[in-house]
Amino acid sequence: MSKTKPGVEPSPEATETLLTHLIELRDRILRMFIAILVVFLILFPFANPIYTWLADPLMQHLPEGTSMIAIDVAAPFLIPFKLTLLLAVVLSIPYLLYQVWSFVAPGLYAHEKSMALPLVASSTMLFYLGMAFAYFVVFPLIFAFFTATAPEGVSVMTDISRYLSFVIMLFIAFGIAFEVPVATILLVSMGATTPAKLAQKRPYVIVGVFLVGMVLTPPDIISQTLLALPMWLLFEIGLILSRIMERKKAERRASAGGDADTGDDDGPDDDGPGGGKPRGGGSGGGSRKTAAASSAATASGTTGTAAGAGESATAAARTGYTPLTDDEMDAELDRIEEEQAELRRQRAARDSGGTPAGSGEQPAVSGTAGDDTPPGADSDPGDASTEADDTQRDR
Numbered sequence: 001m002s003k004t005k006p007g008v009e010p011s012p013e014a015t016e017t018l019l020t021h022l023i024e025l026r027d028r029i030l031r032m033f034i035a036i037l038v039v040f041l042i043l044f045p046f047a048n049p050i051y052t053w054l055a056d057p058l059m060q061h062l063p064e065g066t067s068m069i070a071i072d073v074a075a076p077f078l079i080p081f082k083l084t085l086l087l088a089v090v091l092s093i094p095y096l097l098y099q100v101w102s103f104v105a106p107g108l109y110a111h112e113k114s115m116a117l118p119l120v121a122s123s124t125m126l127f128y129l130g131m132a133f134a135y136f137v138v139f140p141l142i143f144a145f146f147t148a149t150a151p152e153g154v155s156v157m158t159d160i161s162r163y164l165s166f167v168i169m170l171f172i173a174f175g176i177a178f179e180v181p182v183a184t185i186l187l188v189s190m191g192a193t194t195p196a197k198l199a200q201k202r203p204y205v206i207v208g209v210f211l212v213g214m215v216l217t218p219p220d221i222i223s224q225t226l227l228a229l230p231m232w233l234l235f236e237i238g239l240i241l242s243r244i245m246e247r248k249k250a251e252r253r254a255s256a257g258g259d260a261d262t263g264d265d266d267g268p269d270d271d272g273p274g275g276g277k278p279r280g281g282g283s284g285g286g287s288r289k290t291a292a293a294s295s296a297a298t299a300s301g302t303t304g305t306a307a308g309a310g311e312s313a314t315a316a317a318r319t320g321y322t323p324l325t326d327d328e329m330d331a332e333l334d335r336i337e338e339e340q341a342e343l344r345r346q347r348a349a350r351d352s353g354g355t356p357a358g359s360g361e362q363p364a365v366s367g368t369a370g371d372d373t374p375p376g377a378d379s380d381p382g383d384a385s386t387e388a389d390d391t392q393r394d395r
Contacts, residue, residue: 028099035095040088047080054083055163057139061147062156071159079160086168090131093124115189123182126234130178131171133230138170142223170223173216177231184238185245195243205235 043050052059055068062068070076089096097120105113150156187193198205213227324332 025103028103032092032096032099035092036088039092040085043084043088044081047084050087051080051083051160051164054167055160057135058143058147058158058163060140061143063147066155066157068160068163069157070161072161075159075161079164083164093127097124119182119186123179126178126182127175130174130176130230133178134167134170134174138174138223138226139167141226142218142220145220145222166218170217174227174230177212177216177227178234180231180234181238181241184235185242188242188246195239195246198239198242206232209235 059068070079072078101117101120108116147156184198188195188198209231210224210228212231213224217223217227
């Protein structure tokens, strides 16, 4: 006997929605691929000049009579081809992110959209800025240092494939390092930390950026310092921006709180910080009117007291009133329970025609009723309701 349970067939609407999303995802991936292919085809005729431009920072510092070399047989063709393909991907990043955004945006909230779009745009620009900083500032310094420190009798002739791998590593390292402000703002906006805590951890951040520079860059002090210092500066910029963002959030909360207070003043009179007791009294009055009709309606009115209080609390919560404290809520619940217990004792006394045994407080109440009611006579529902009303007023 099979242990598998028959699965529930998805509804046609759910299946159609899933297929629609998959088709849209396929279309957007094809568009991204086509965009990269178009940019690559445009750049491919200029593959060799592009590689020459990339190798220019090293070529300027090579000793006279030396040049770059190609060890592999197919390297003169494959390395410029690889560089052109990578450059096509980098240049297509804005369009690629637009396609990703178009696919994800319909499922985001309004505040998520307003925050995600600036972060995506700023992260793209910072990545490009990091790559430009590496090419125009870092490359000339580190290549001058490397070629100047070559031992006597060693000719510096770098392989083109290894040079491409080296510069790609630096491009990625500096591009990611320049995302520090975006990471700082994201951490603060998600509530993982605060600008004050980040400011207190500044010494650890300084040590951390130098460690990151040591790991991501070649083993030389120049490239490590040139990566660590911009990361530290960008951390400070992200800290300033996060403080501005938190200040604006606090101002919006303050303005929203003022609007909520104004709305509370315009609300019903029984809503407010002390609205629990008036709601209890109002609902008790409604149950007393119900009890005046009949003894059975008294019980239902008591049940309606709790329901009415709950509905009133829900309505008051929608208007934004200050909730009761725990002590006030316990006292209110105890009061309702005592009222219900008192009404049950009165009904039991009325049904039995006398005072219930073991009742400590009932003789005084039933004695008062007994002065007006002959012994052995059936209690009138209206008198019992009056007794319940008197008991509630005394309490």
